[in-house]
Amino acid sequence: MIEKHTIFLNYAEALKAIQNDLEQYPPQPLLLRHLAQLILGEKVLISEDKHRTGLWIAVGEKGKCRLITYVQMPEHLCSVLSNKQLSYDVLAKICGCVFQESAYTGSQFFGKEKGIWVETGMEDFKCLQCGQCCRFLDYHKELTHEDYLFWQSLGRTDIMKRVGVLKRAGENVAYRIWIDPVTGRISEGCPWLIRDSVNNRYICRIHDVRPGICRQYPGSRKHAGMTGCNAFNLRSIRTSKKTA
Numbered sequence: 001m002i003e004k005h006t007i008f009l010n011y012a013e014a015l016k017a018i019q020n021d022l023e024q025y026p027p028q029p030l031l032l033r034h035l036a037q038l039i040l041g042e043k044v045l046i047s048e049d050k051h052r053t054g055l056w057i058a059v060g061e062k063g064k065c066r067l068i069t070y071v072q073m074p075e076h077l078c079s080v081l082s083n084k085q086l087s088y089d090v091l092a093k094i095c096g097c098v099f100q101e102s103a104y105t106g107s108q109f110f111g112k113e114k115g116i117w118v119e120t121g122m123e124d125f126k127c128l129q130c131g132q133c134c135r136f137l138d139y140h141k142e143l144t145h146e147d148y149l150f151w152q153s154l155g156r157t158d159i160m161k162r163v164g165v166l167k168r169a170g171e172n173v174a175y176r177i178w179i180d181p182v183t184g185r186i187s188e189g190c191p192w193l194i195r196d197s198v199n200n201r202y203i204c205r206i207h208d209v210r211p212g213i214c215r216q217y218p219g220s221r222k223h224a225g226m227t228g229c230n231a232f233n234l235r236s237i238r239t240s241k242k243t244a
């Protein structure tokens with residue numbers, strides 16, 4: 001049996017992950033409506049705006065209604081969340097809705113800290129090497145200090161010379177990838193990516209030592225779906241064809 005890939009989030013991490021999800025994607029009306037019910041409580045009147053741009057939500061004792069658009073809703077829900085102490089069961093329910101996978105309460109391995117286990121679906125992931133993520137996603141500001149130190153420890157000056165380093169008081173404070181060493185500007189496209197036209201795929205020339213952001217992508221089935229990675233869809237189609 002294939003083991004499910006899961007991540008453990010403590011209370012604060014779960015709230016942060018929910019906020020990240022709601023802020024990083026375009027508004028997700030169905031999810032926001034469901035979350036509004038879960039987070040604001042069943043007693044709060046929630047009704048869809050006739051133009052479907054948001055929800056009318058009853059606020060205060062007198063039941064006065066206010067339209068909160070789907071664009072404003074993530075901020076509104078996150079601010080309510082940060083002022084509430086939810087039970088772990090409710091938090092798990094919210095995580096399940098947001099991440100579109102099973103989520104359940106539990107403790108971390110060998111630890112007593114309580115939190116939420118969230119399945120990611122990554123056990124079904126197999127990269128198609130289509131190059132979609134490398135070519136179209138914005139990862140320029142995502143290089144970490146650990147990535148840079150790692151290349152330094154390996155003496156990979158070929159990689160480091162393509163990293164823009166922002167210094168303050170002699171310390172590296174931020175990084176940009178990938179820089180054209182001649183112009184000093186951000187390169188158009190990843191300089192390590194090459195097209196293998198015979199096999200109709202892309203190959204990363206620094207695959208074994210690629211940055212954490214590339215190693216961790218997509219991280220979850222939902223993030224893959226939201227950012228144009230078809231690895232899960234095509235795999236499930238192939239699997240069902242095989243078993244048909």
Ligand code: SF4
Nearest residue numbers: 127128130131133229
């Ligand atoms: S978009 Fe998905 S399948 Fe395509 S290269 Fe990136 S991770 Fe692999």
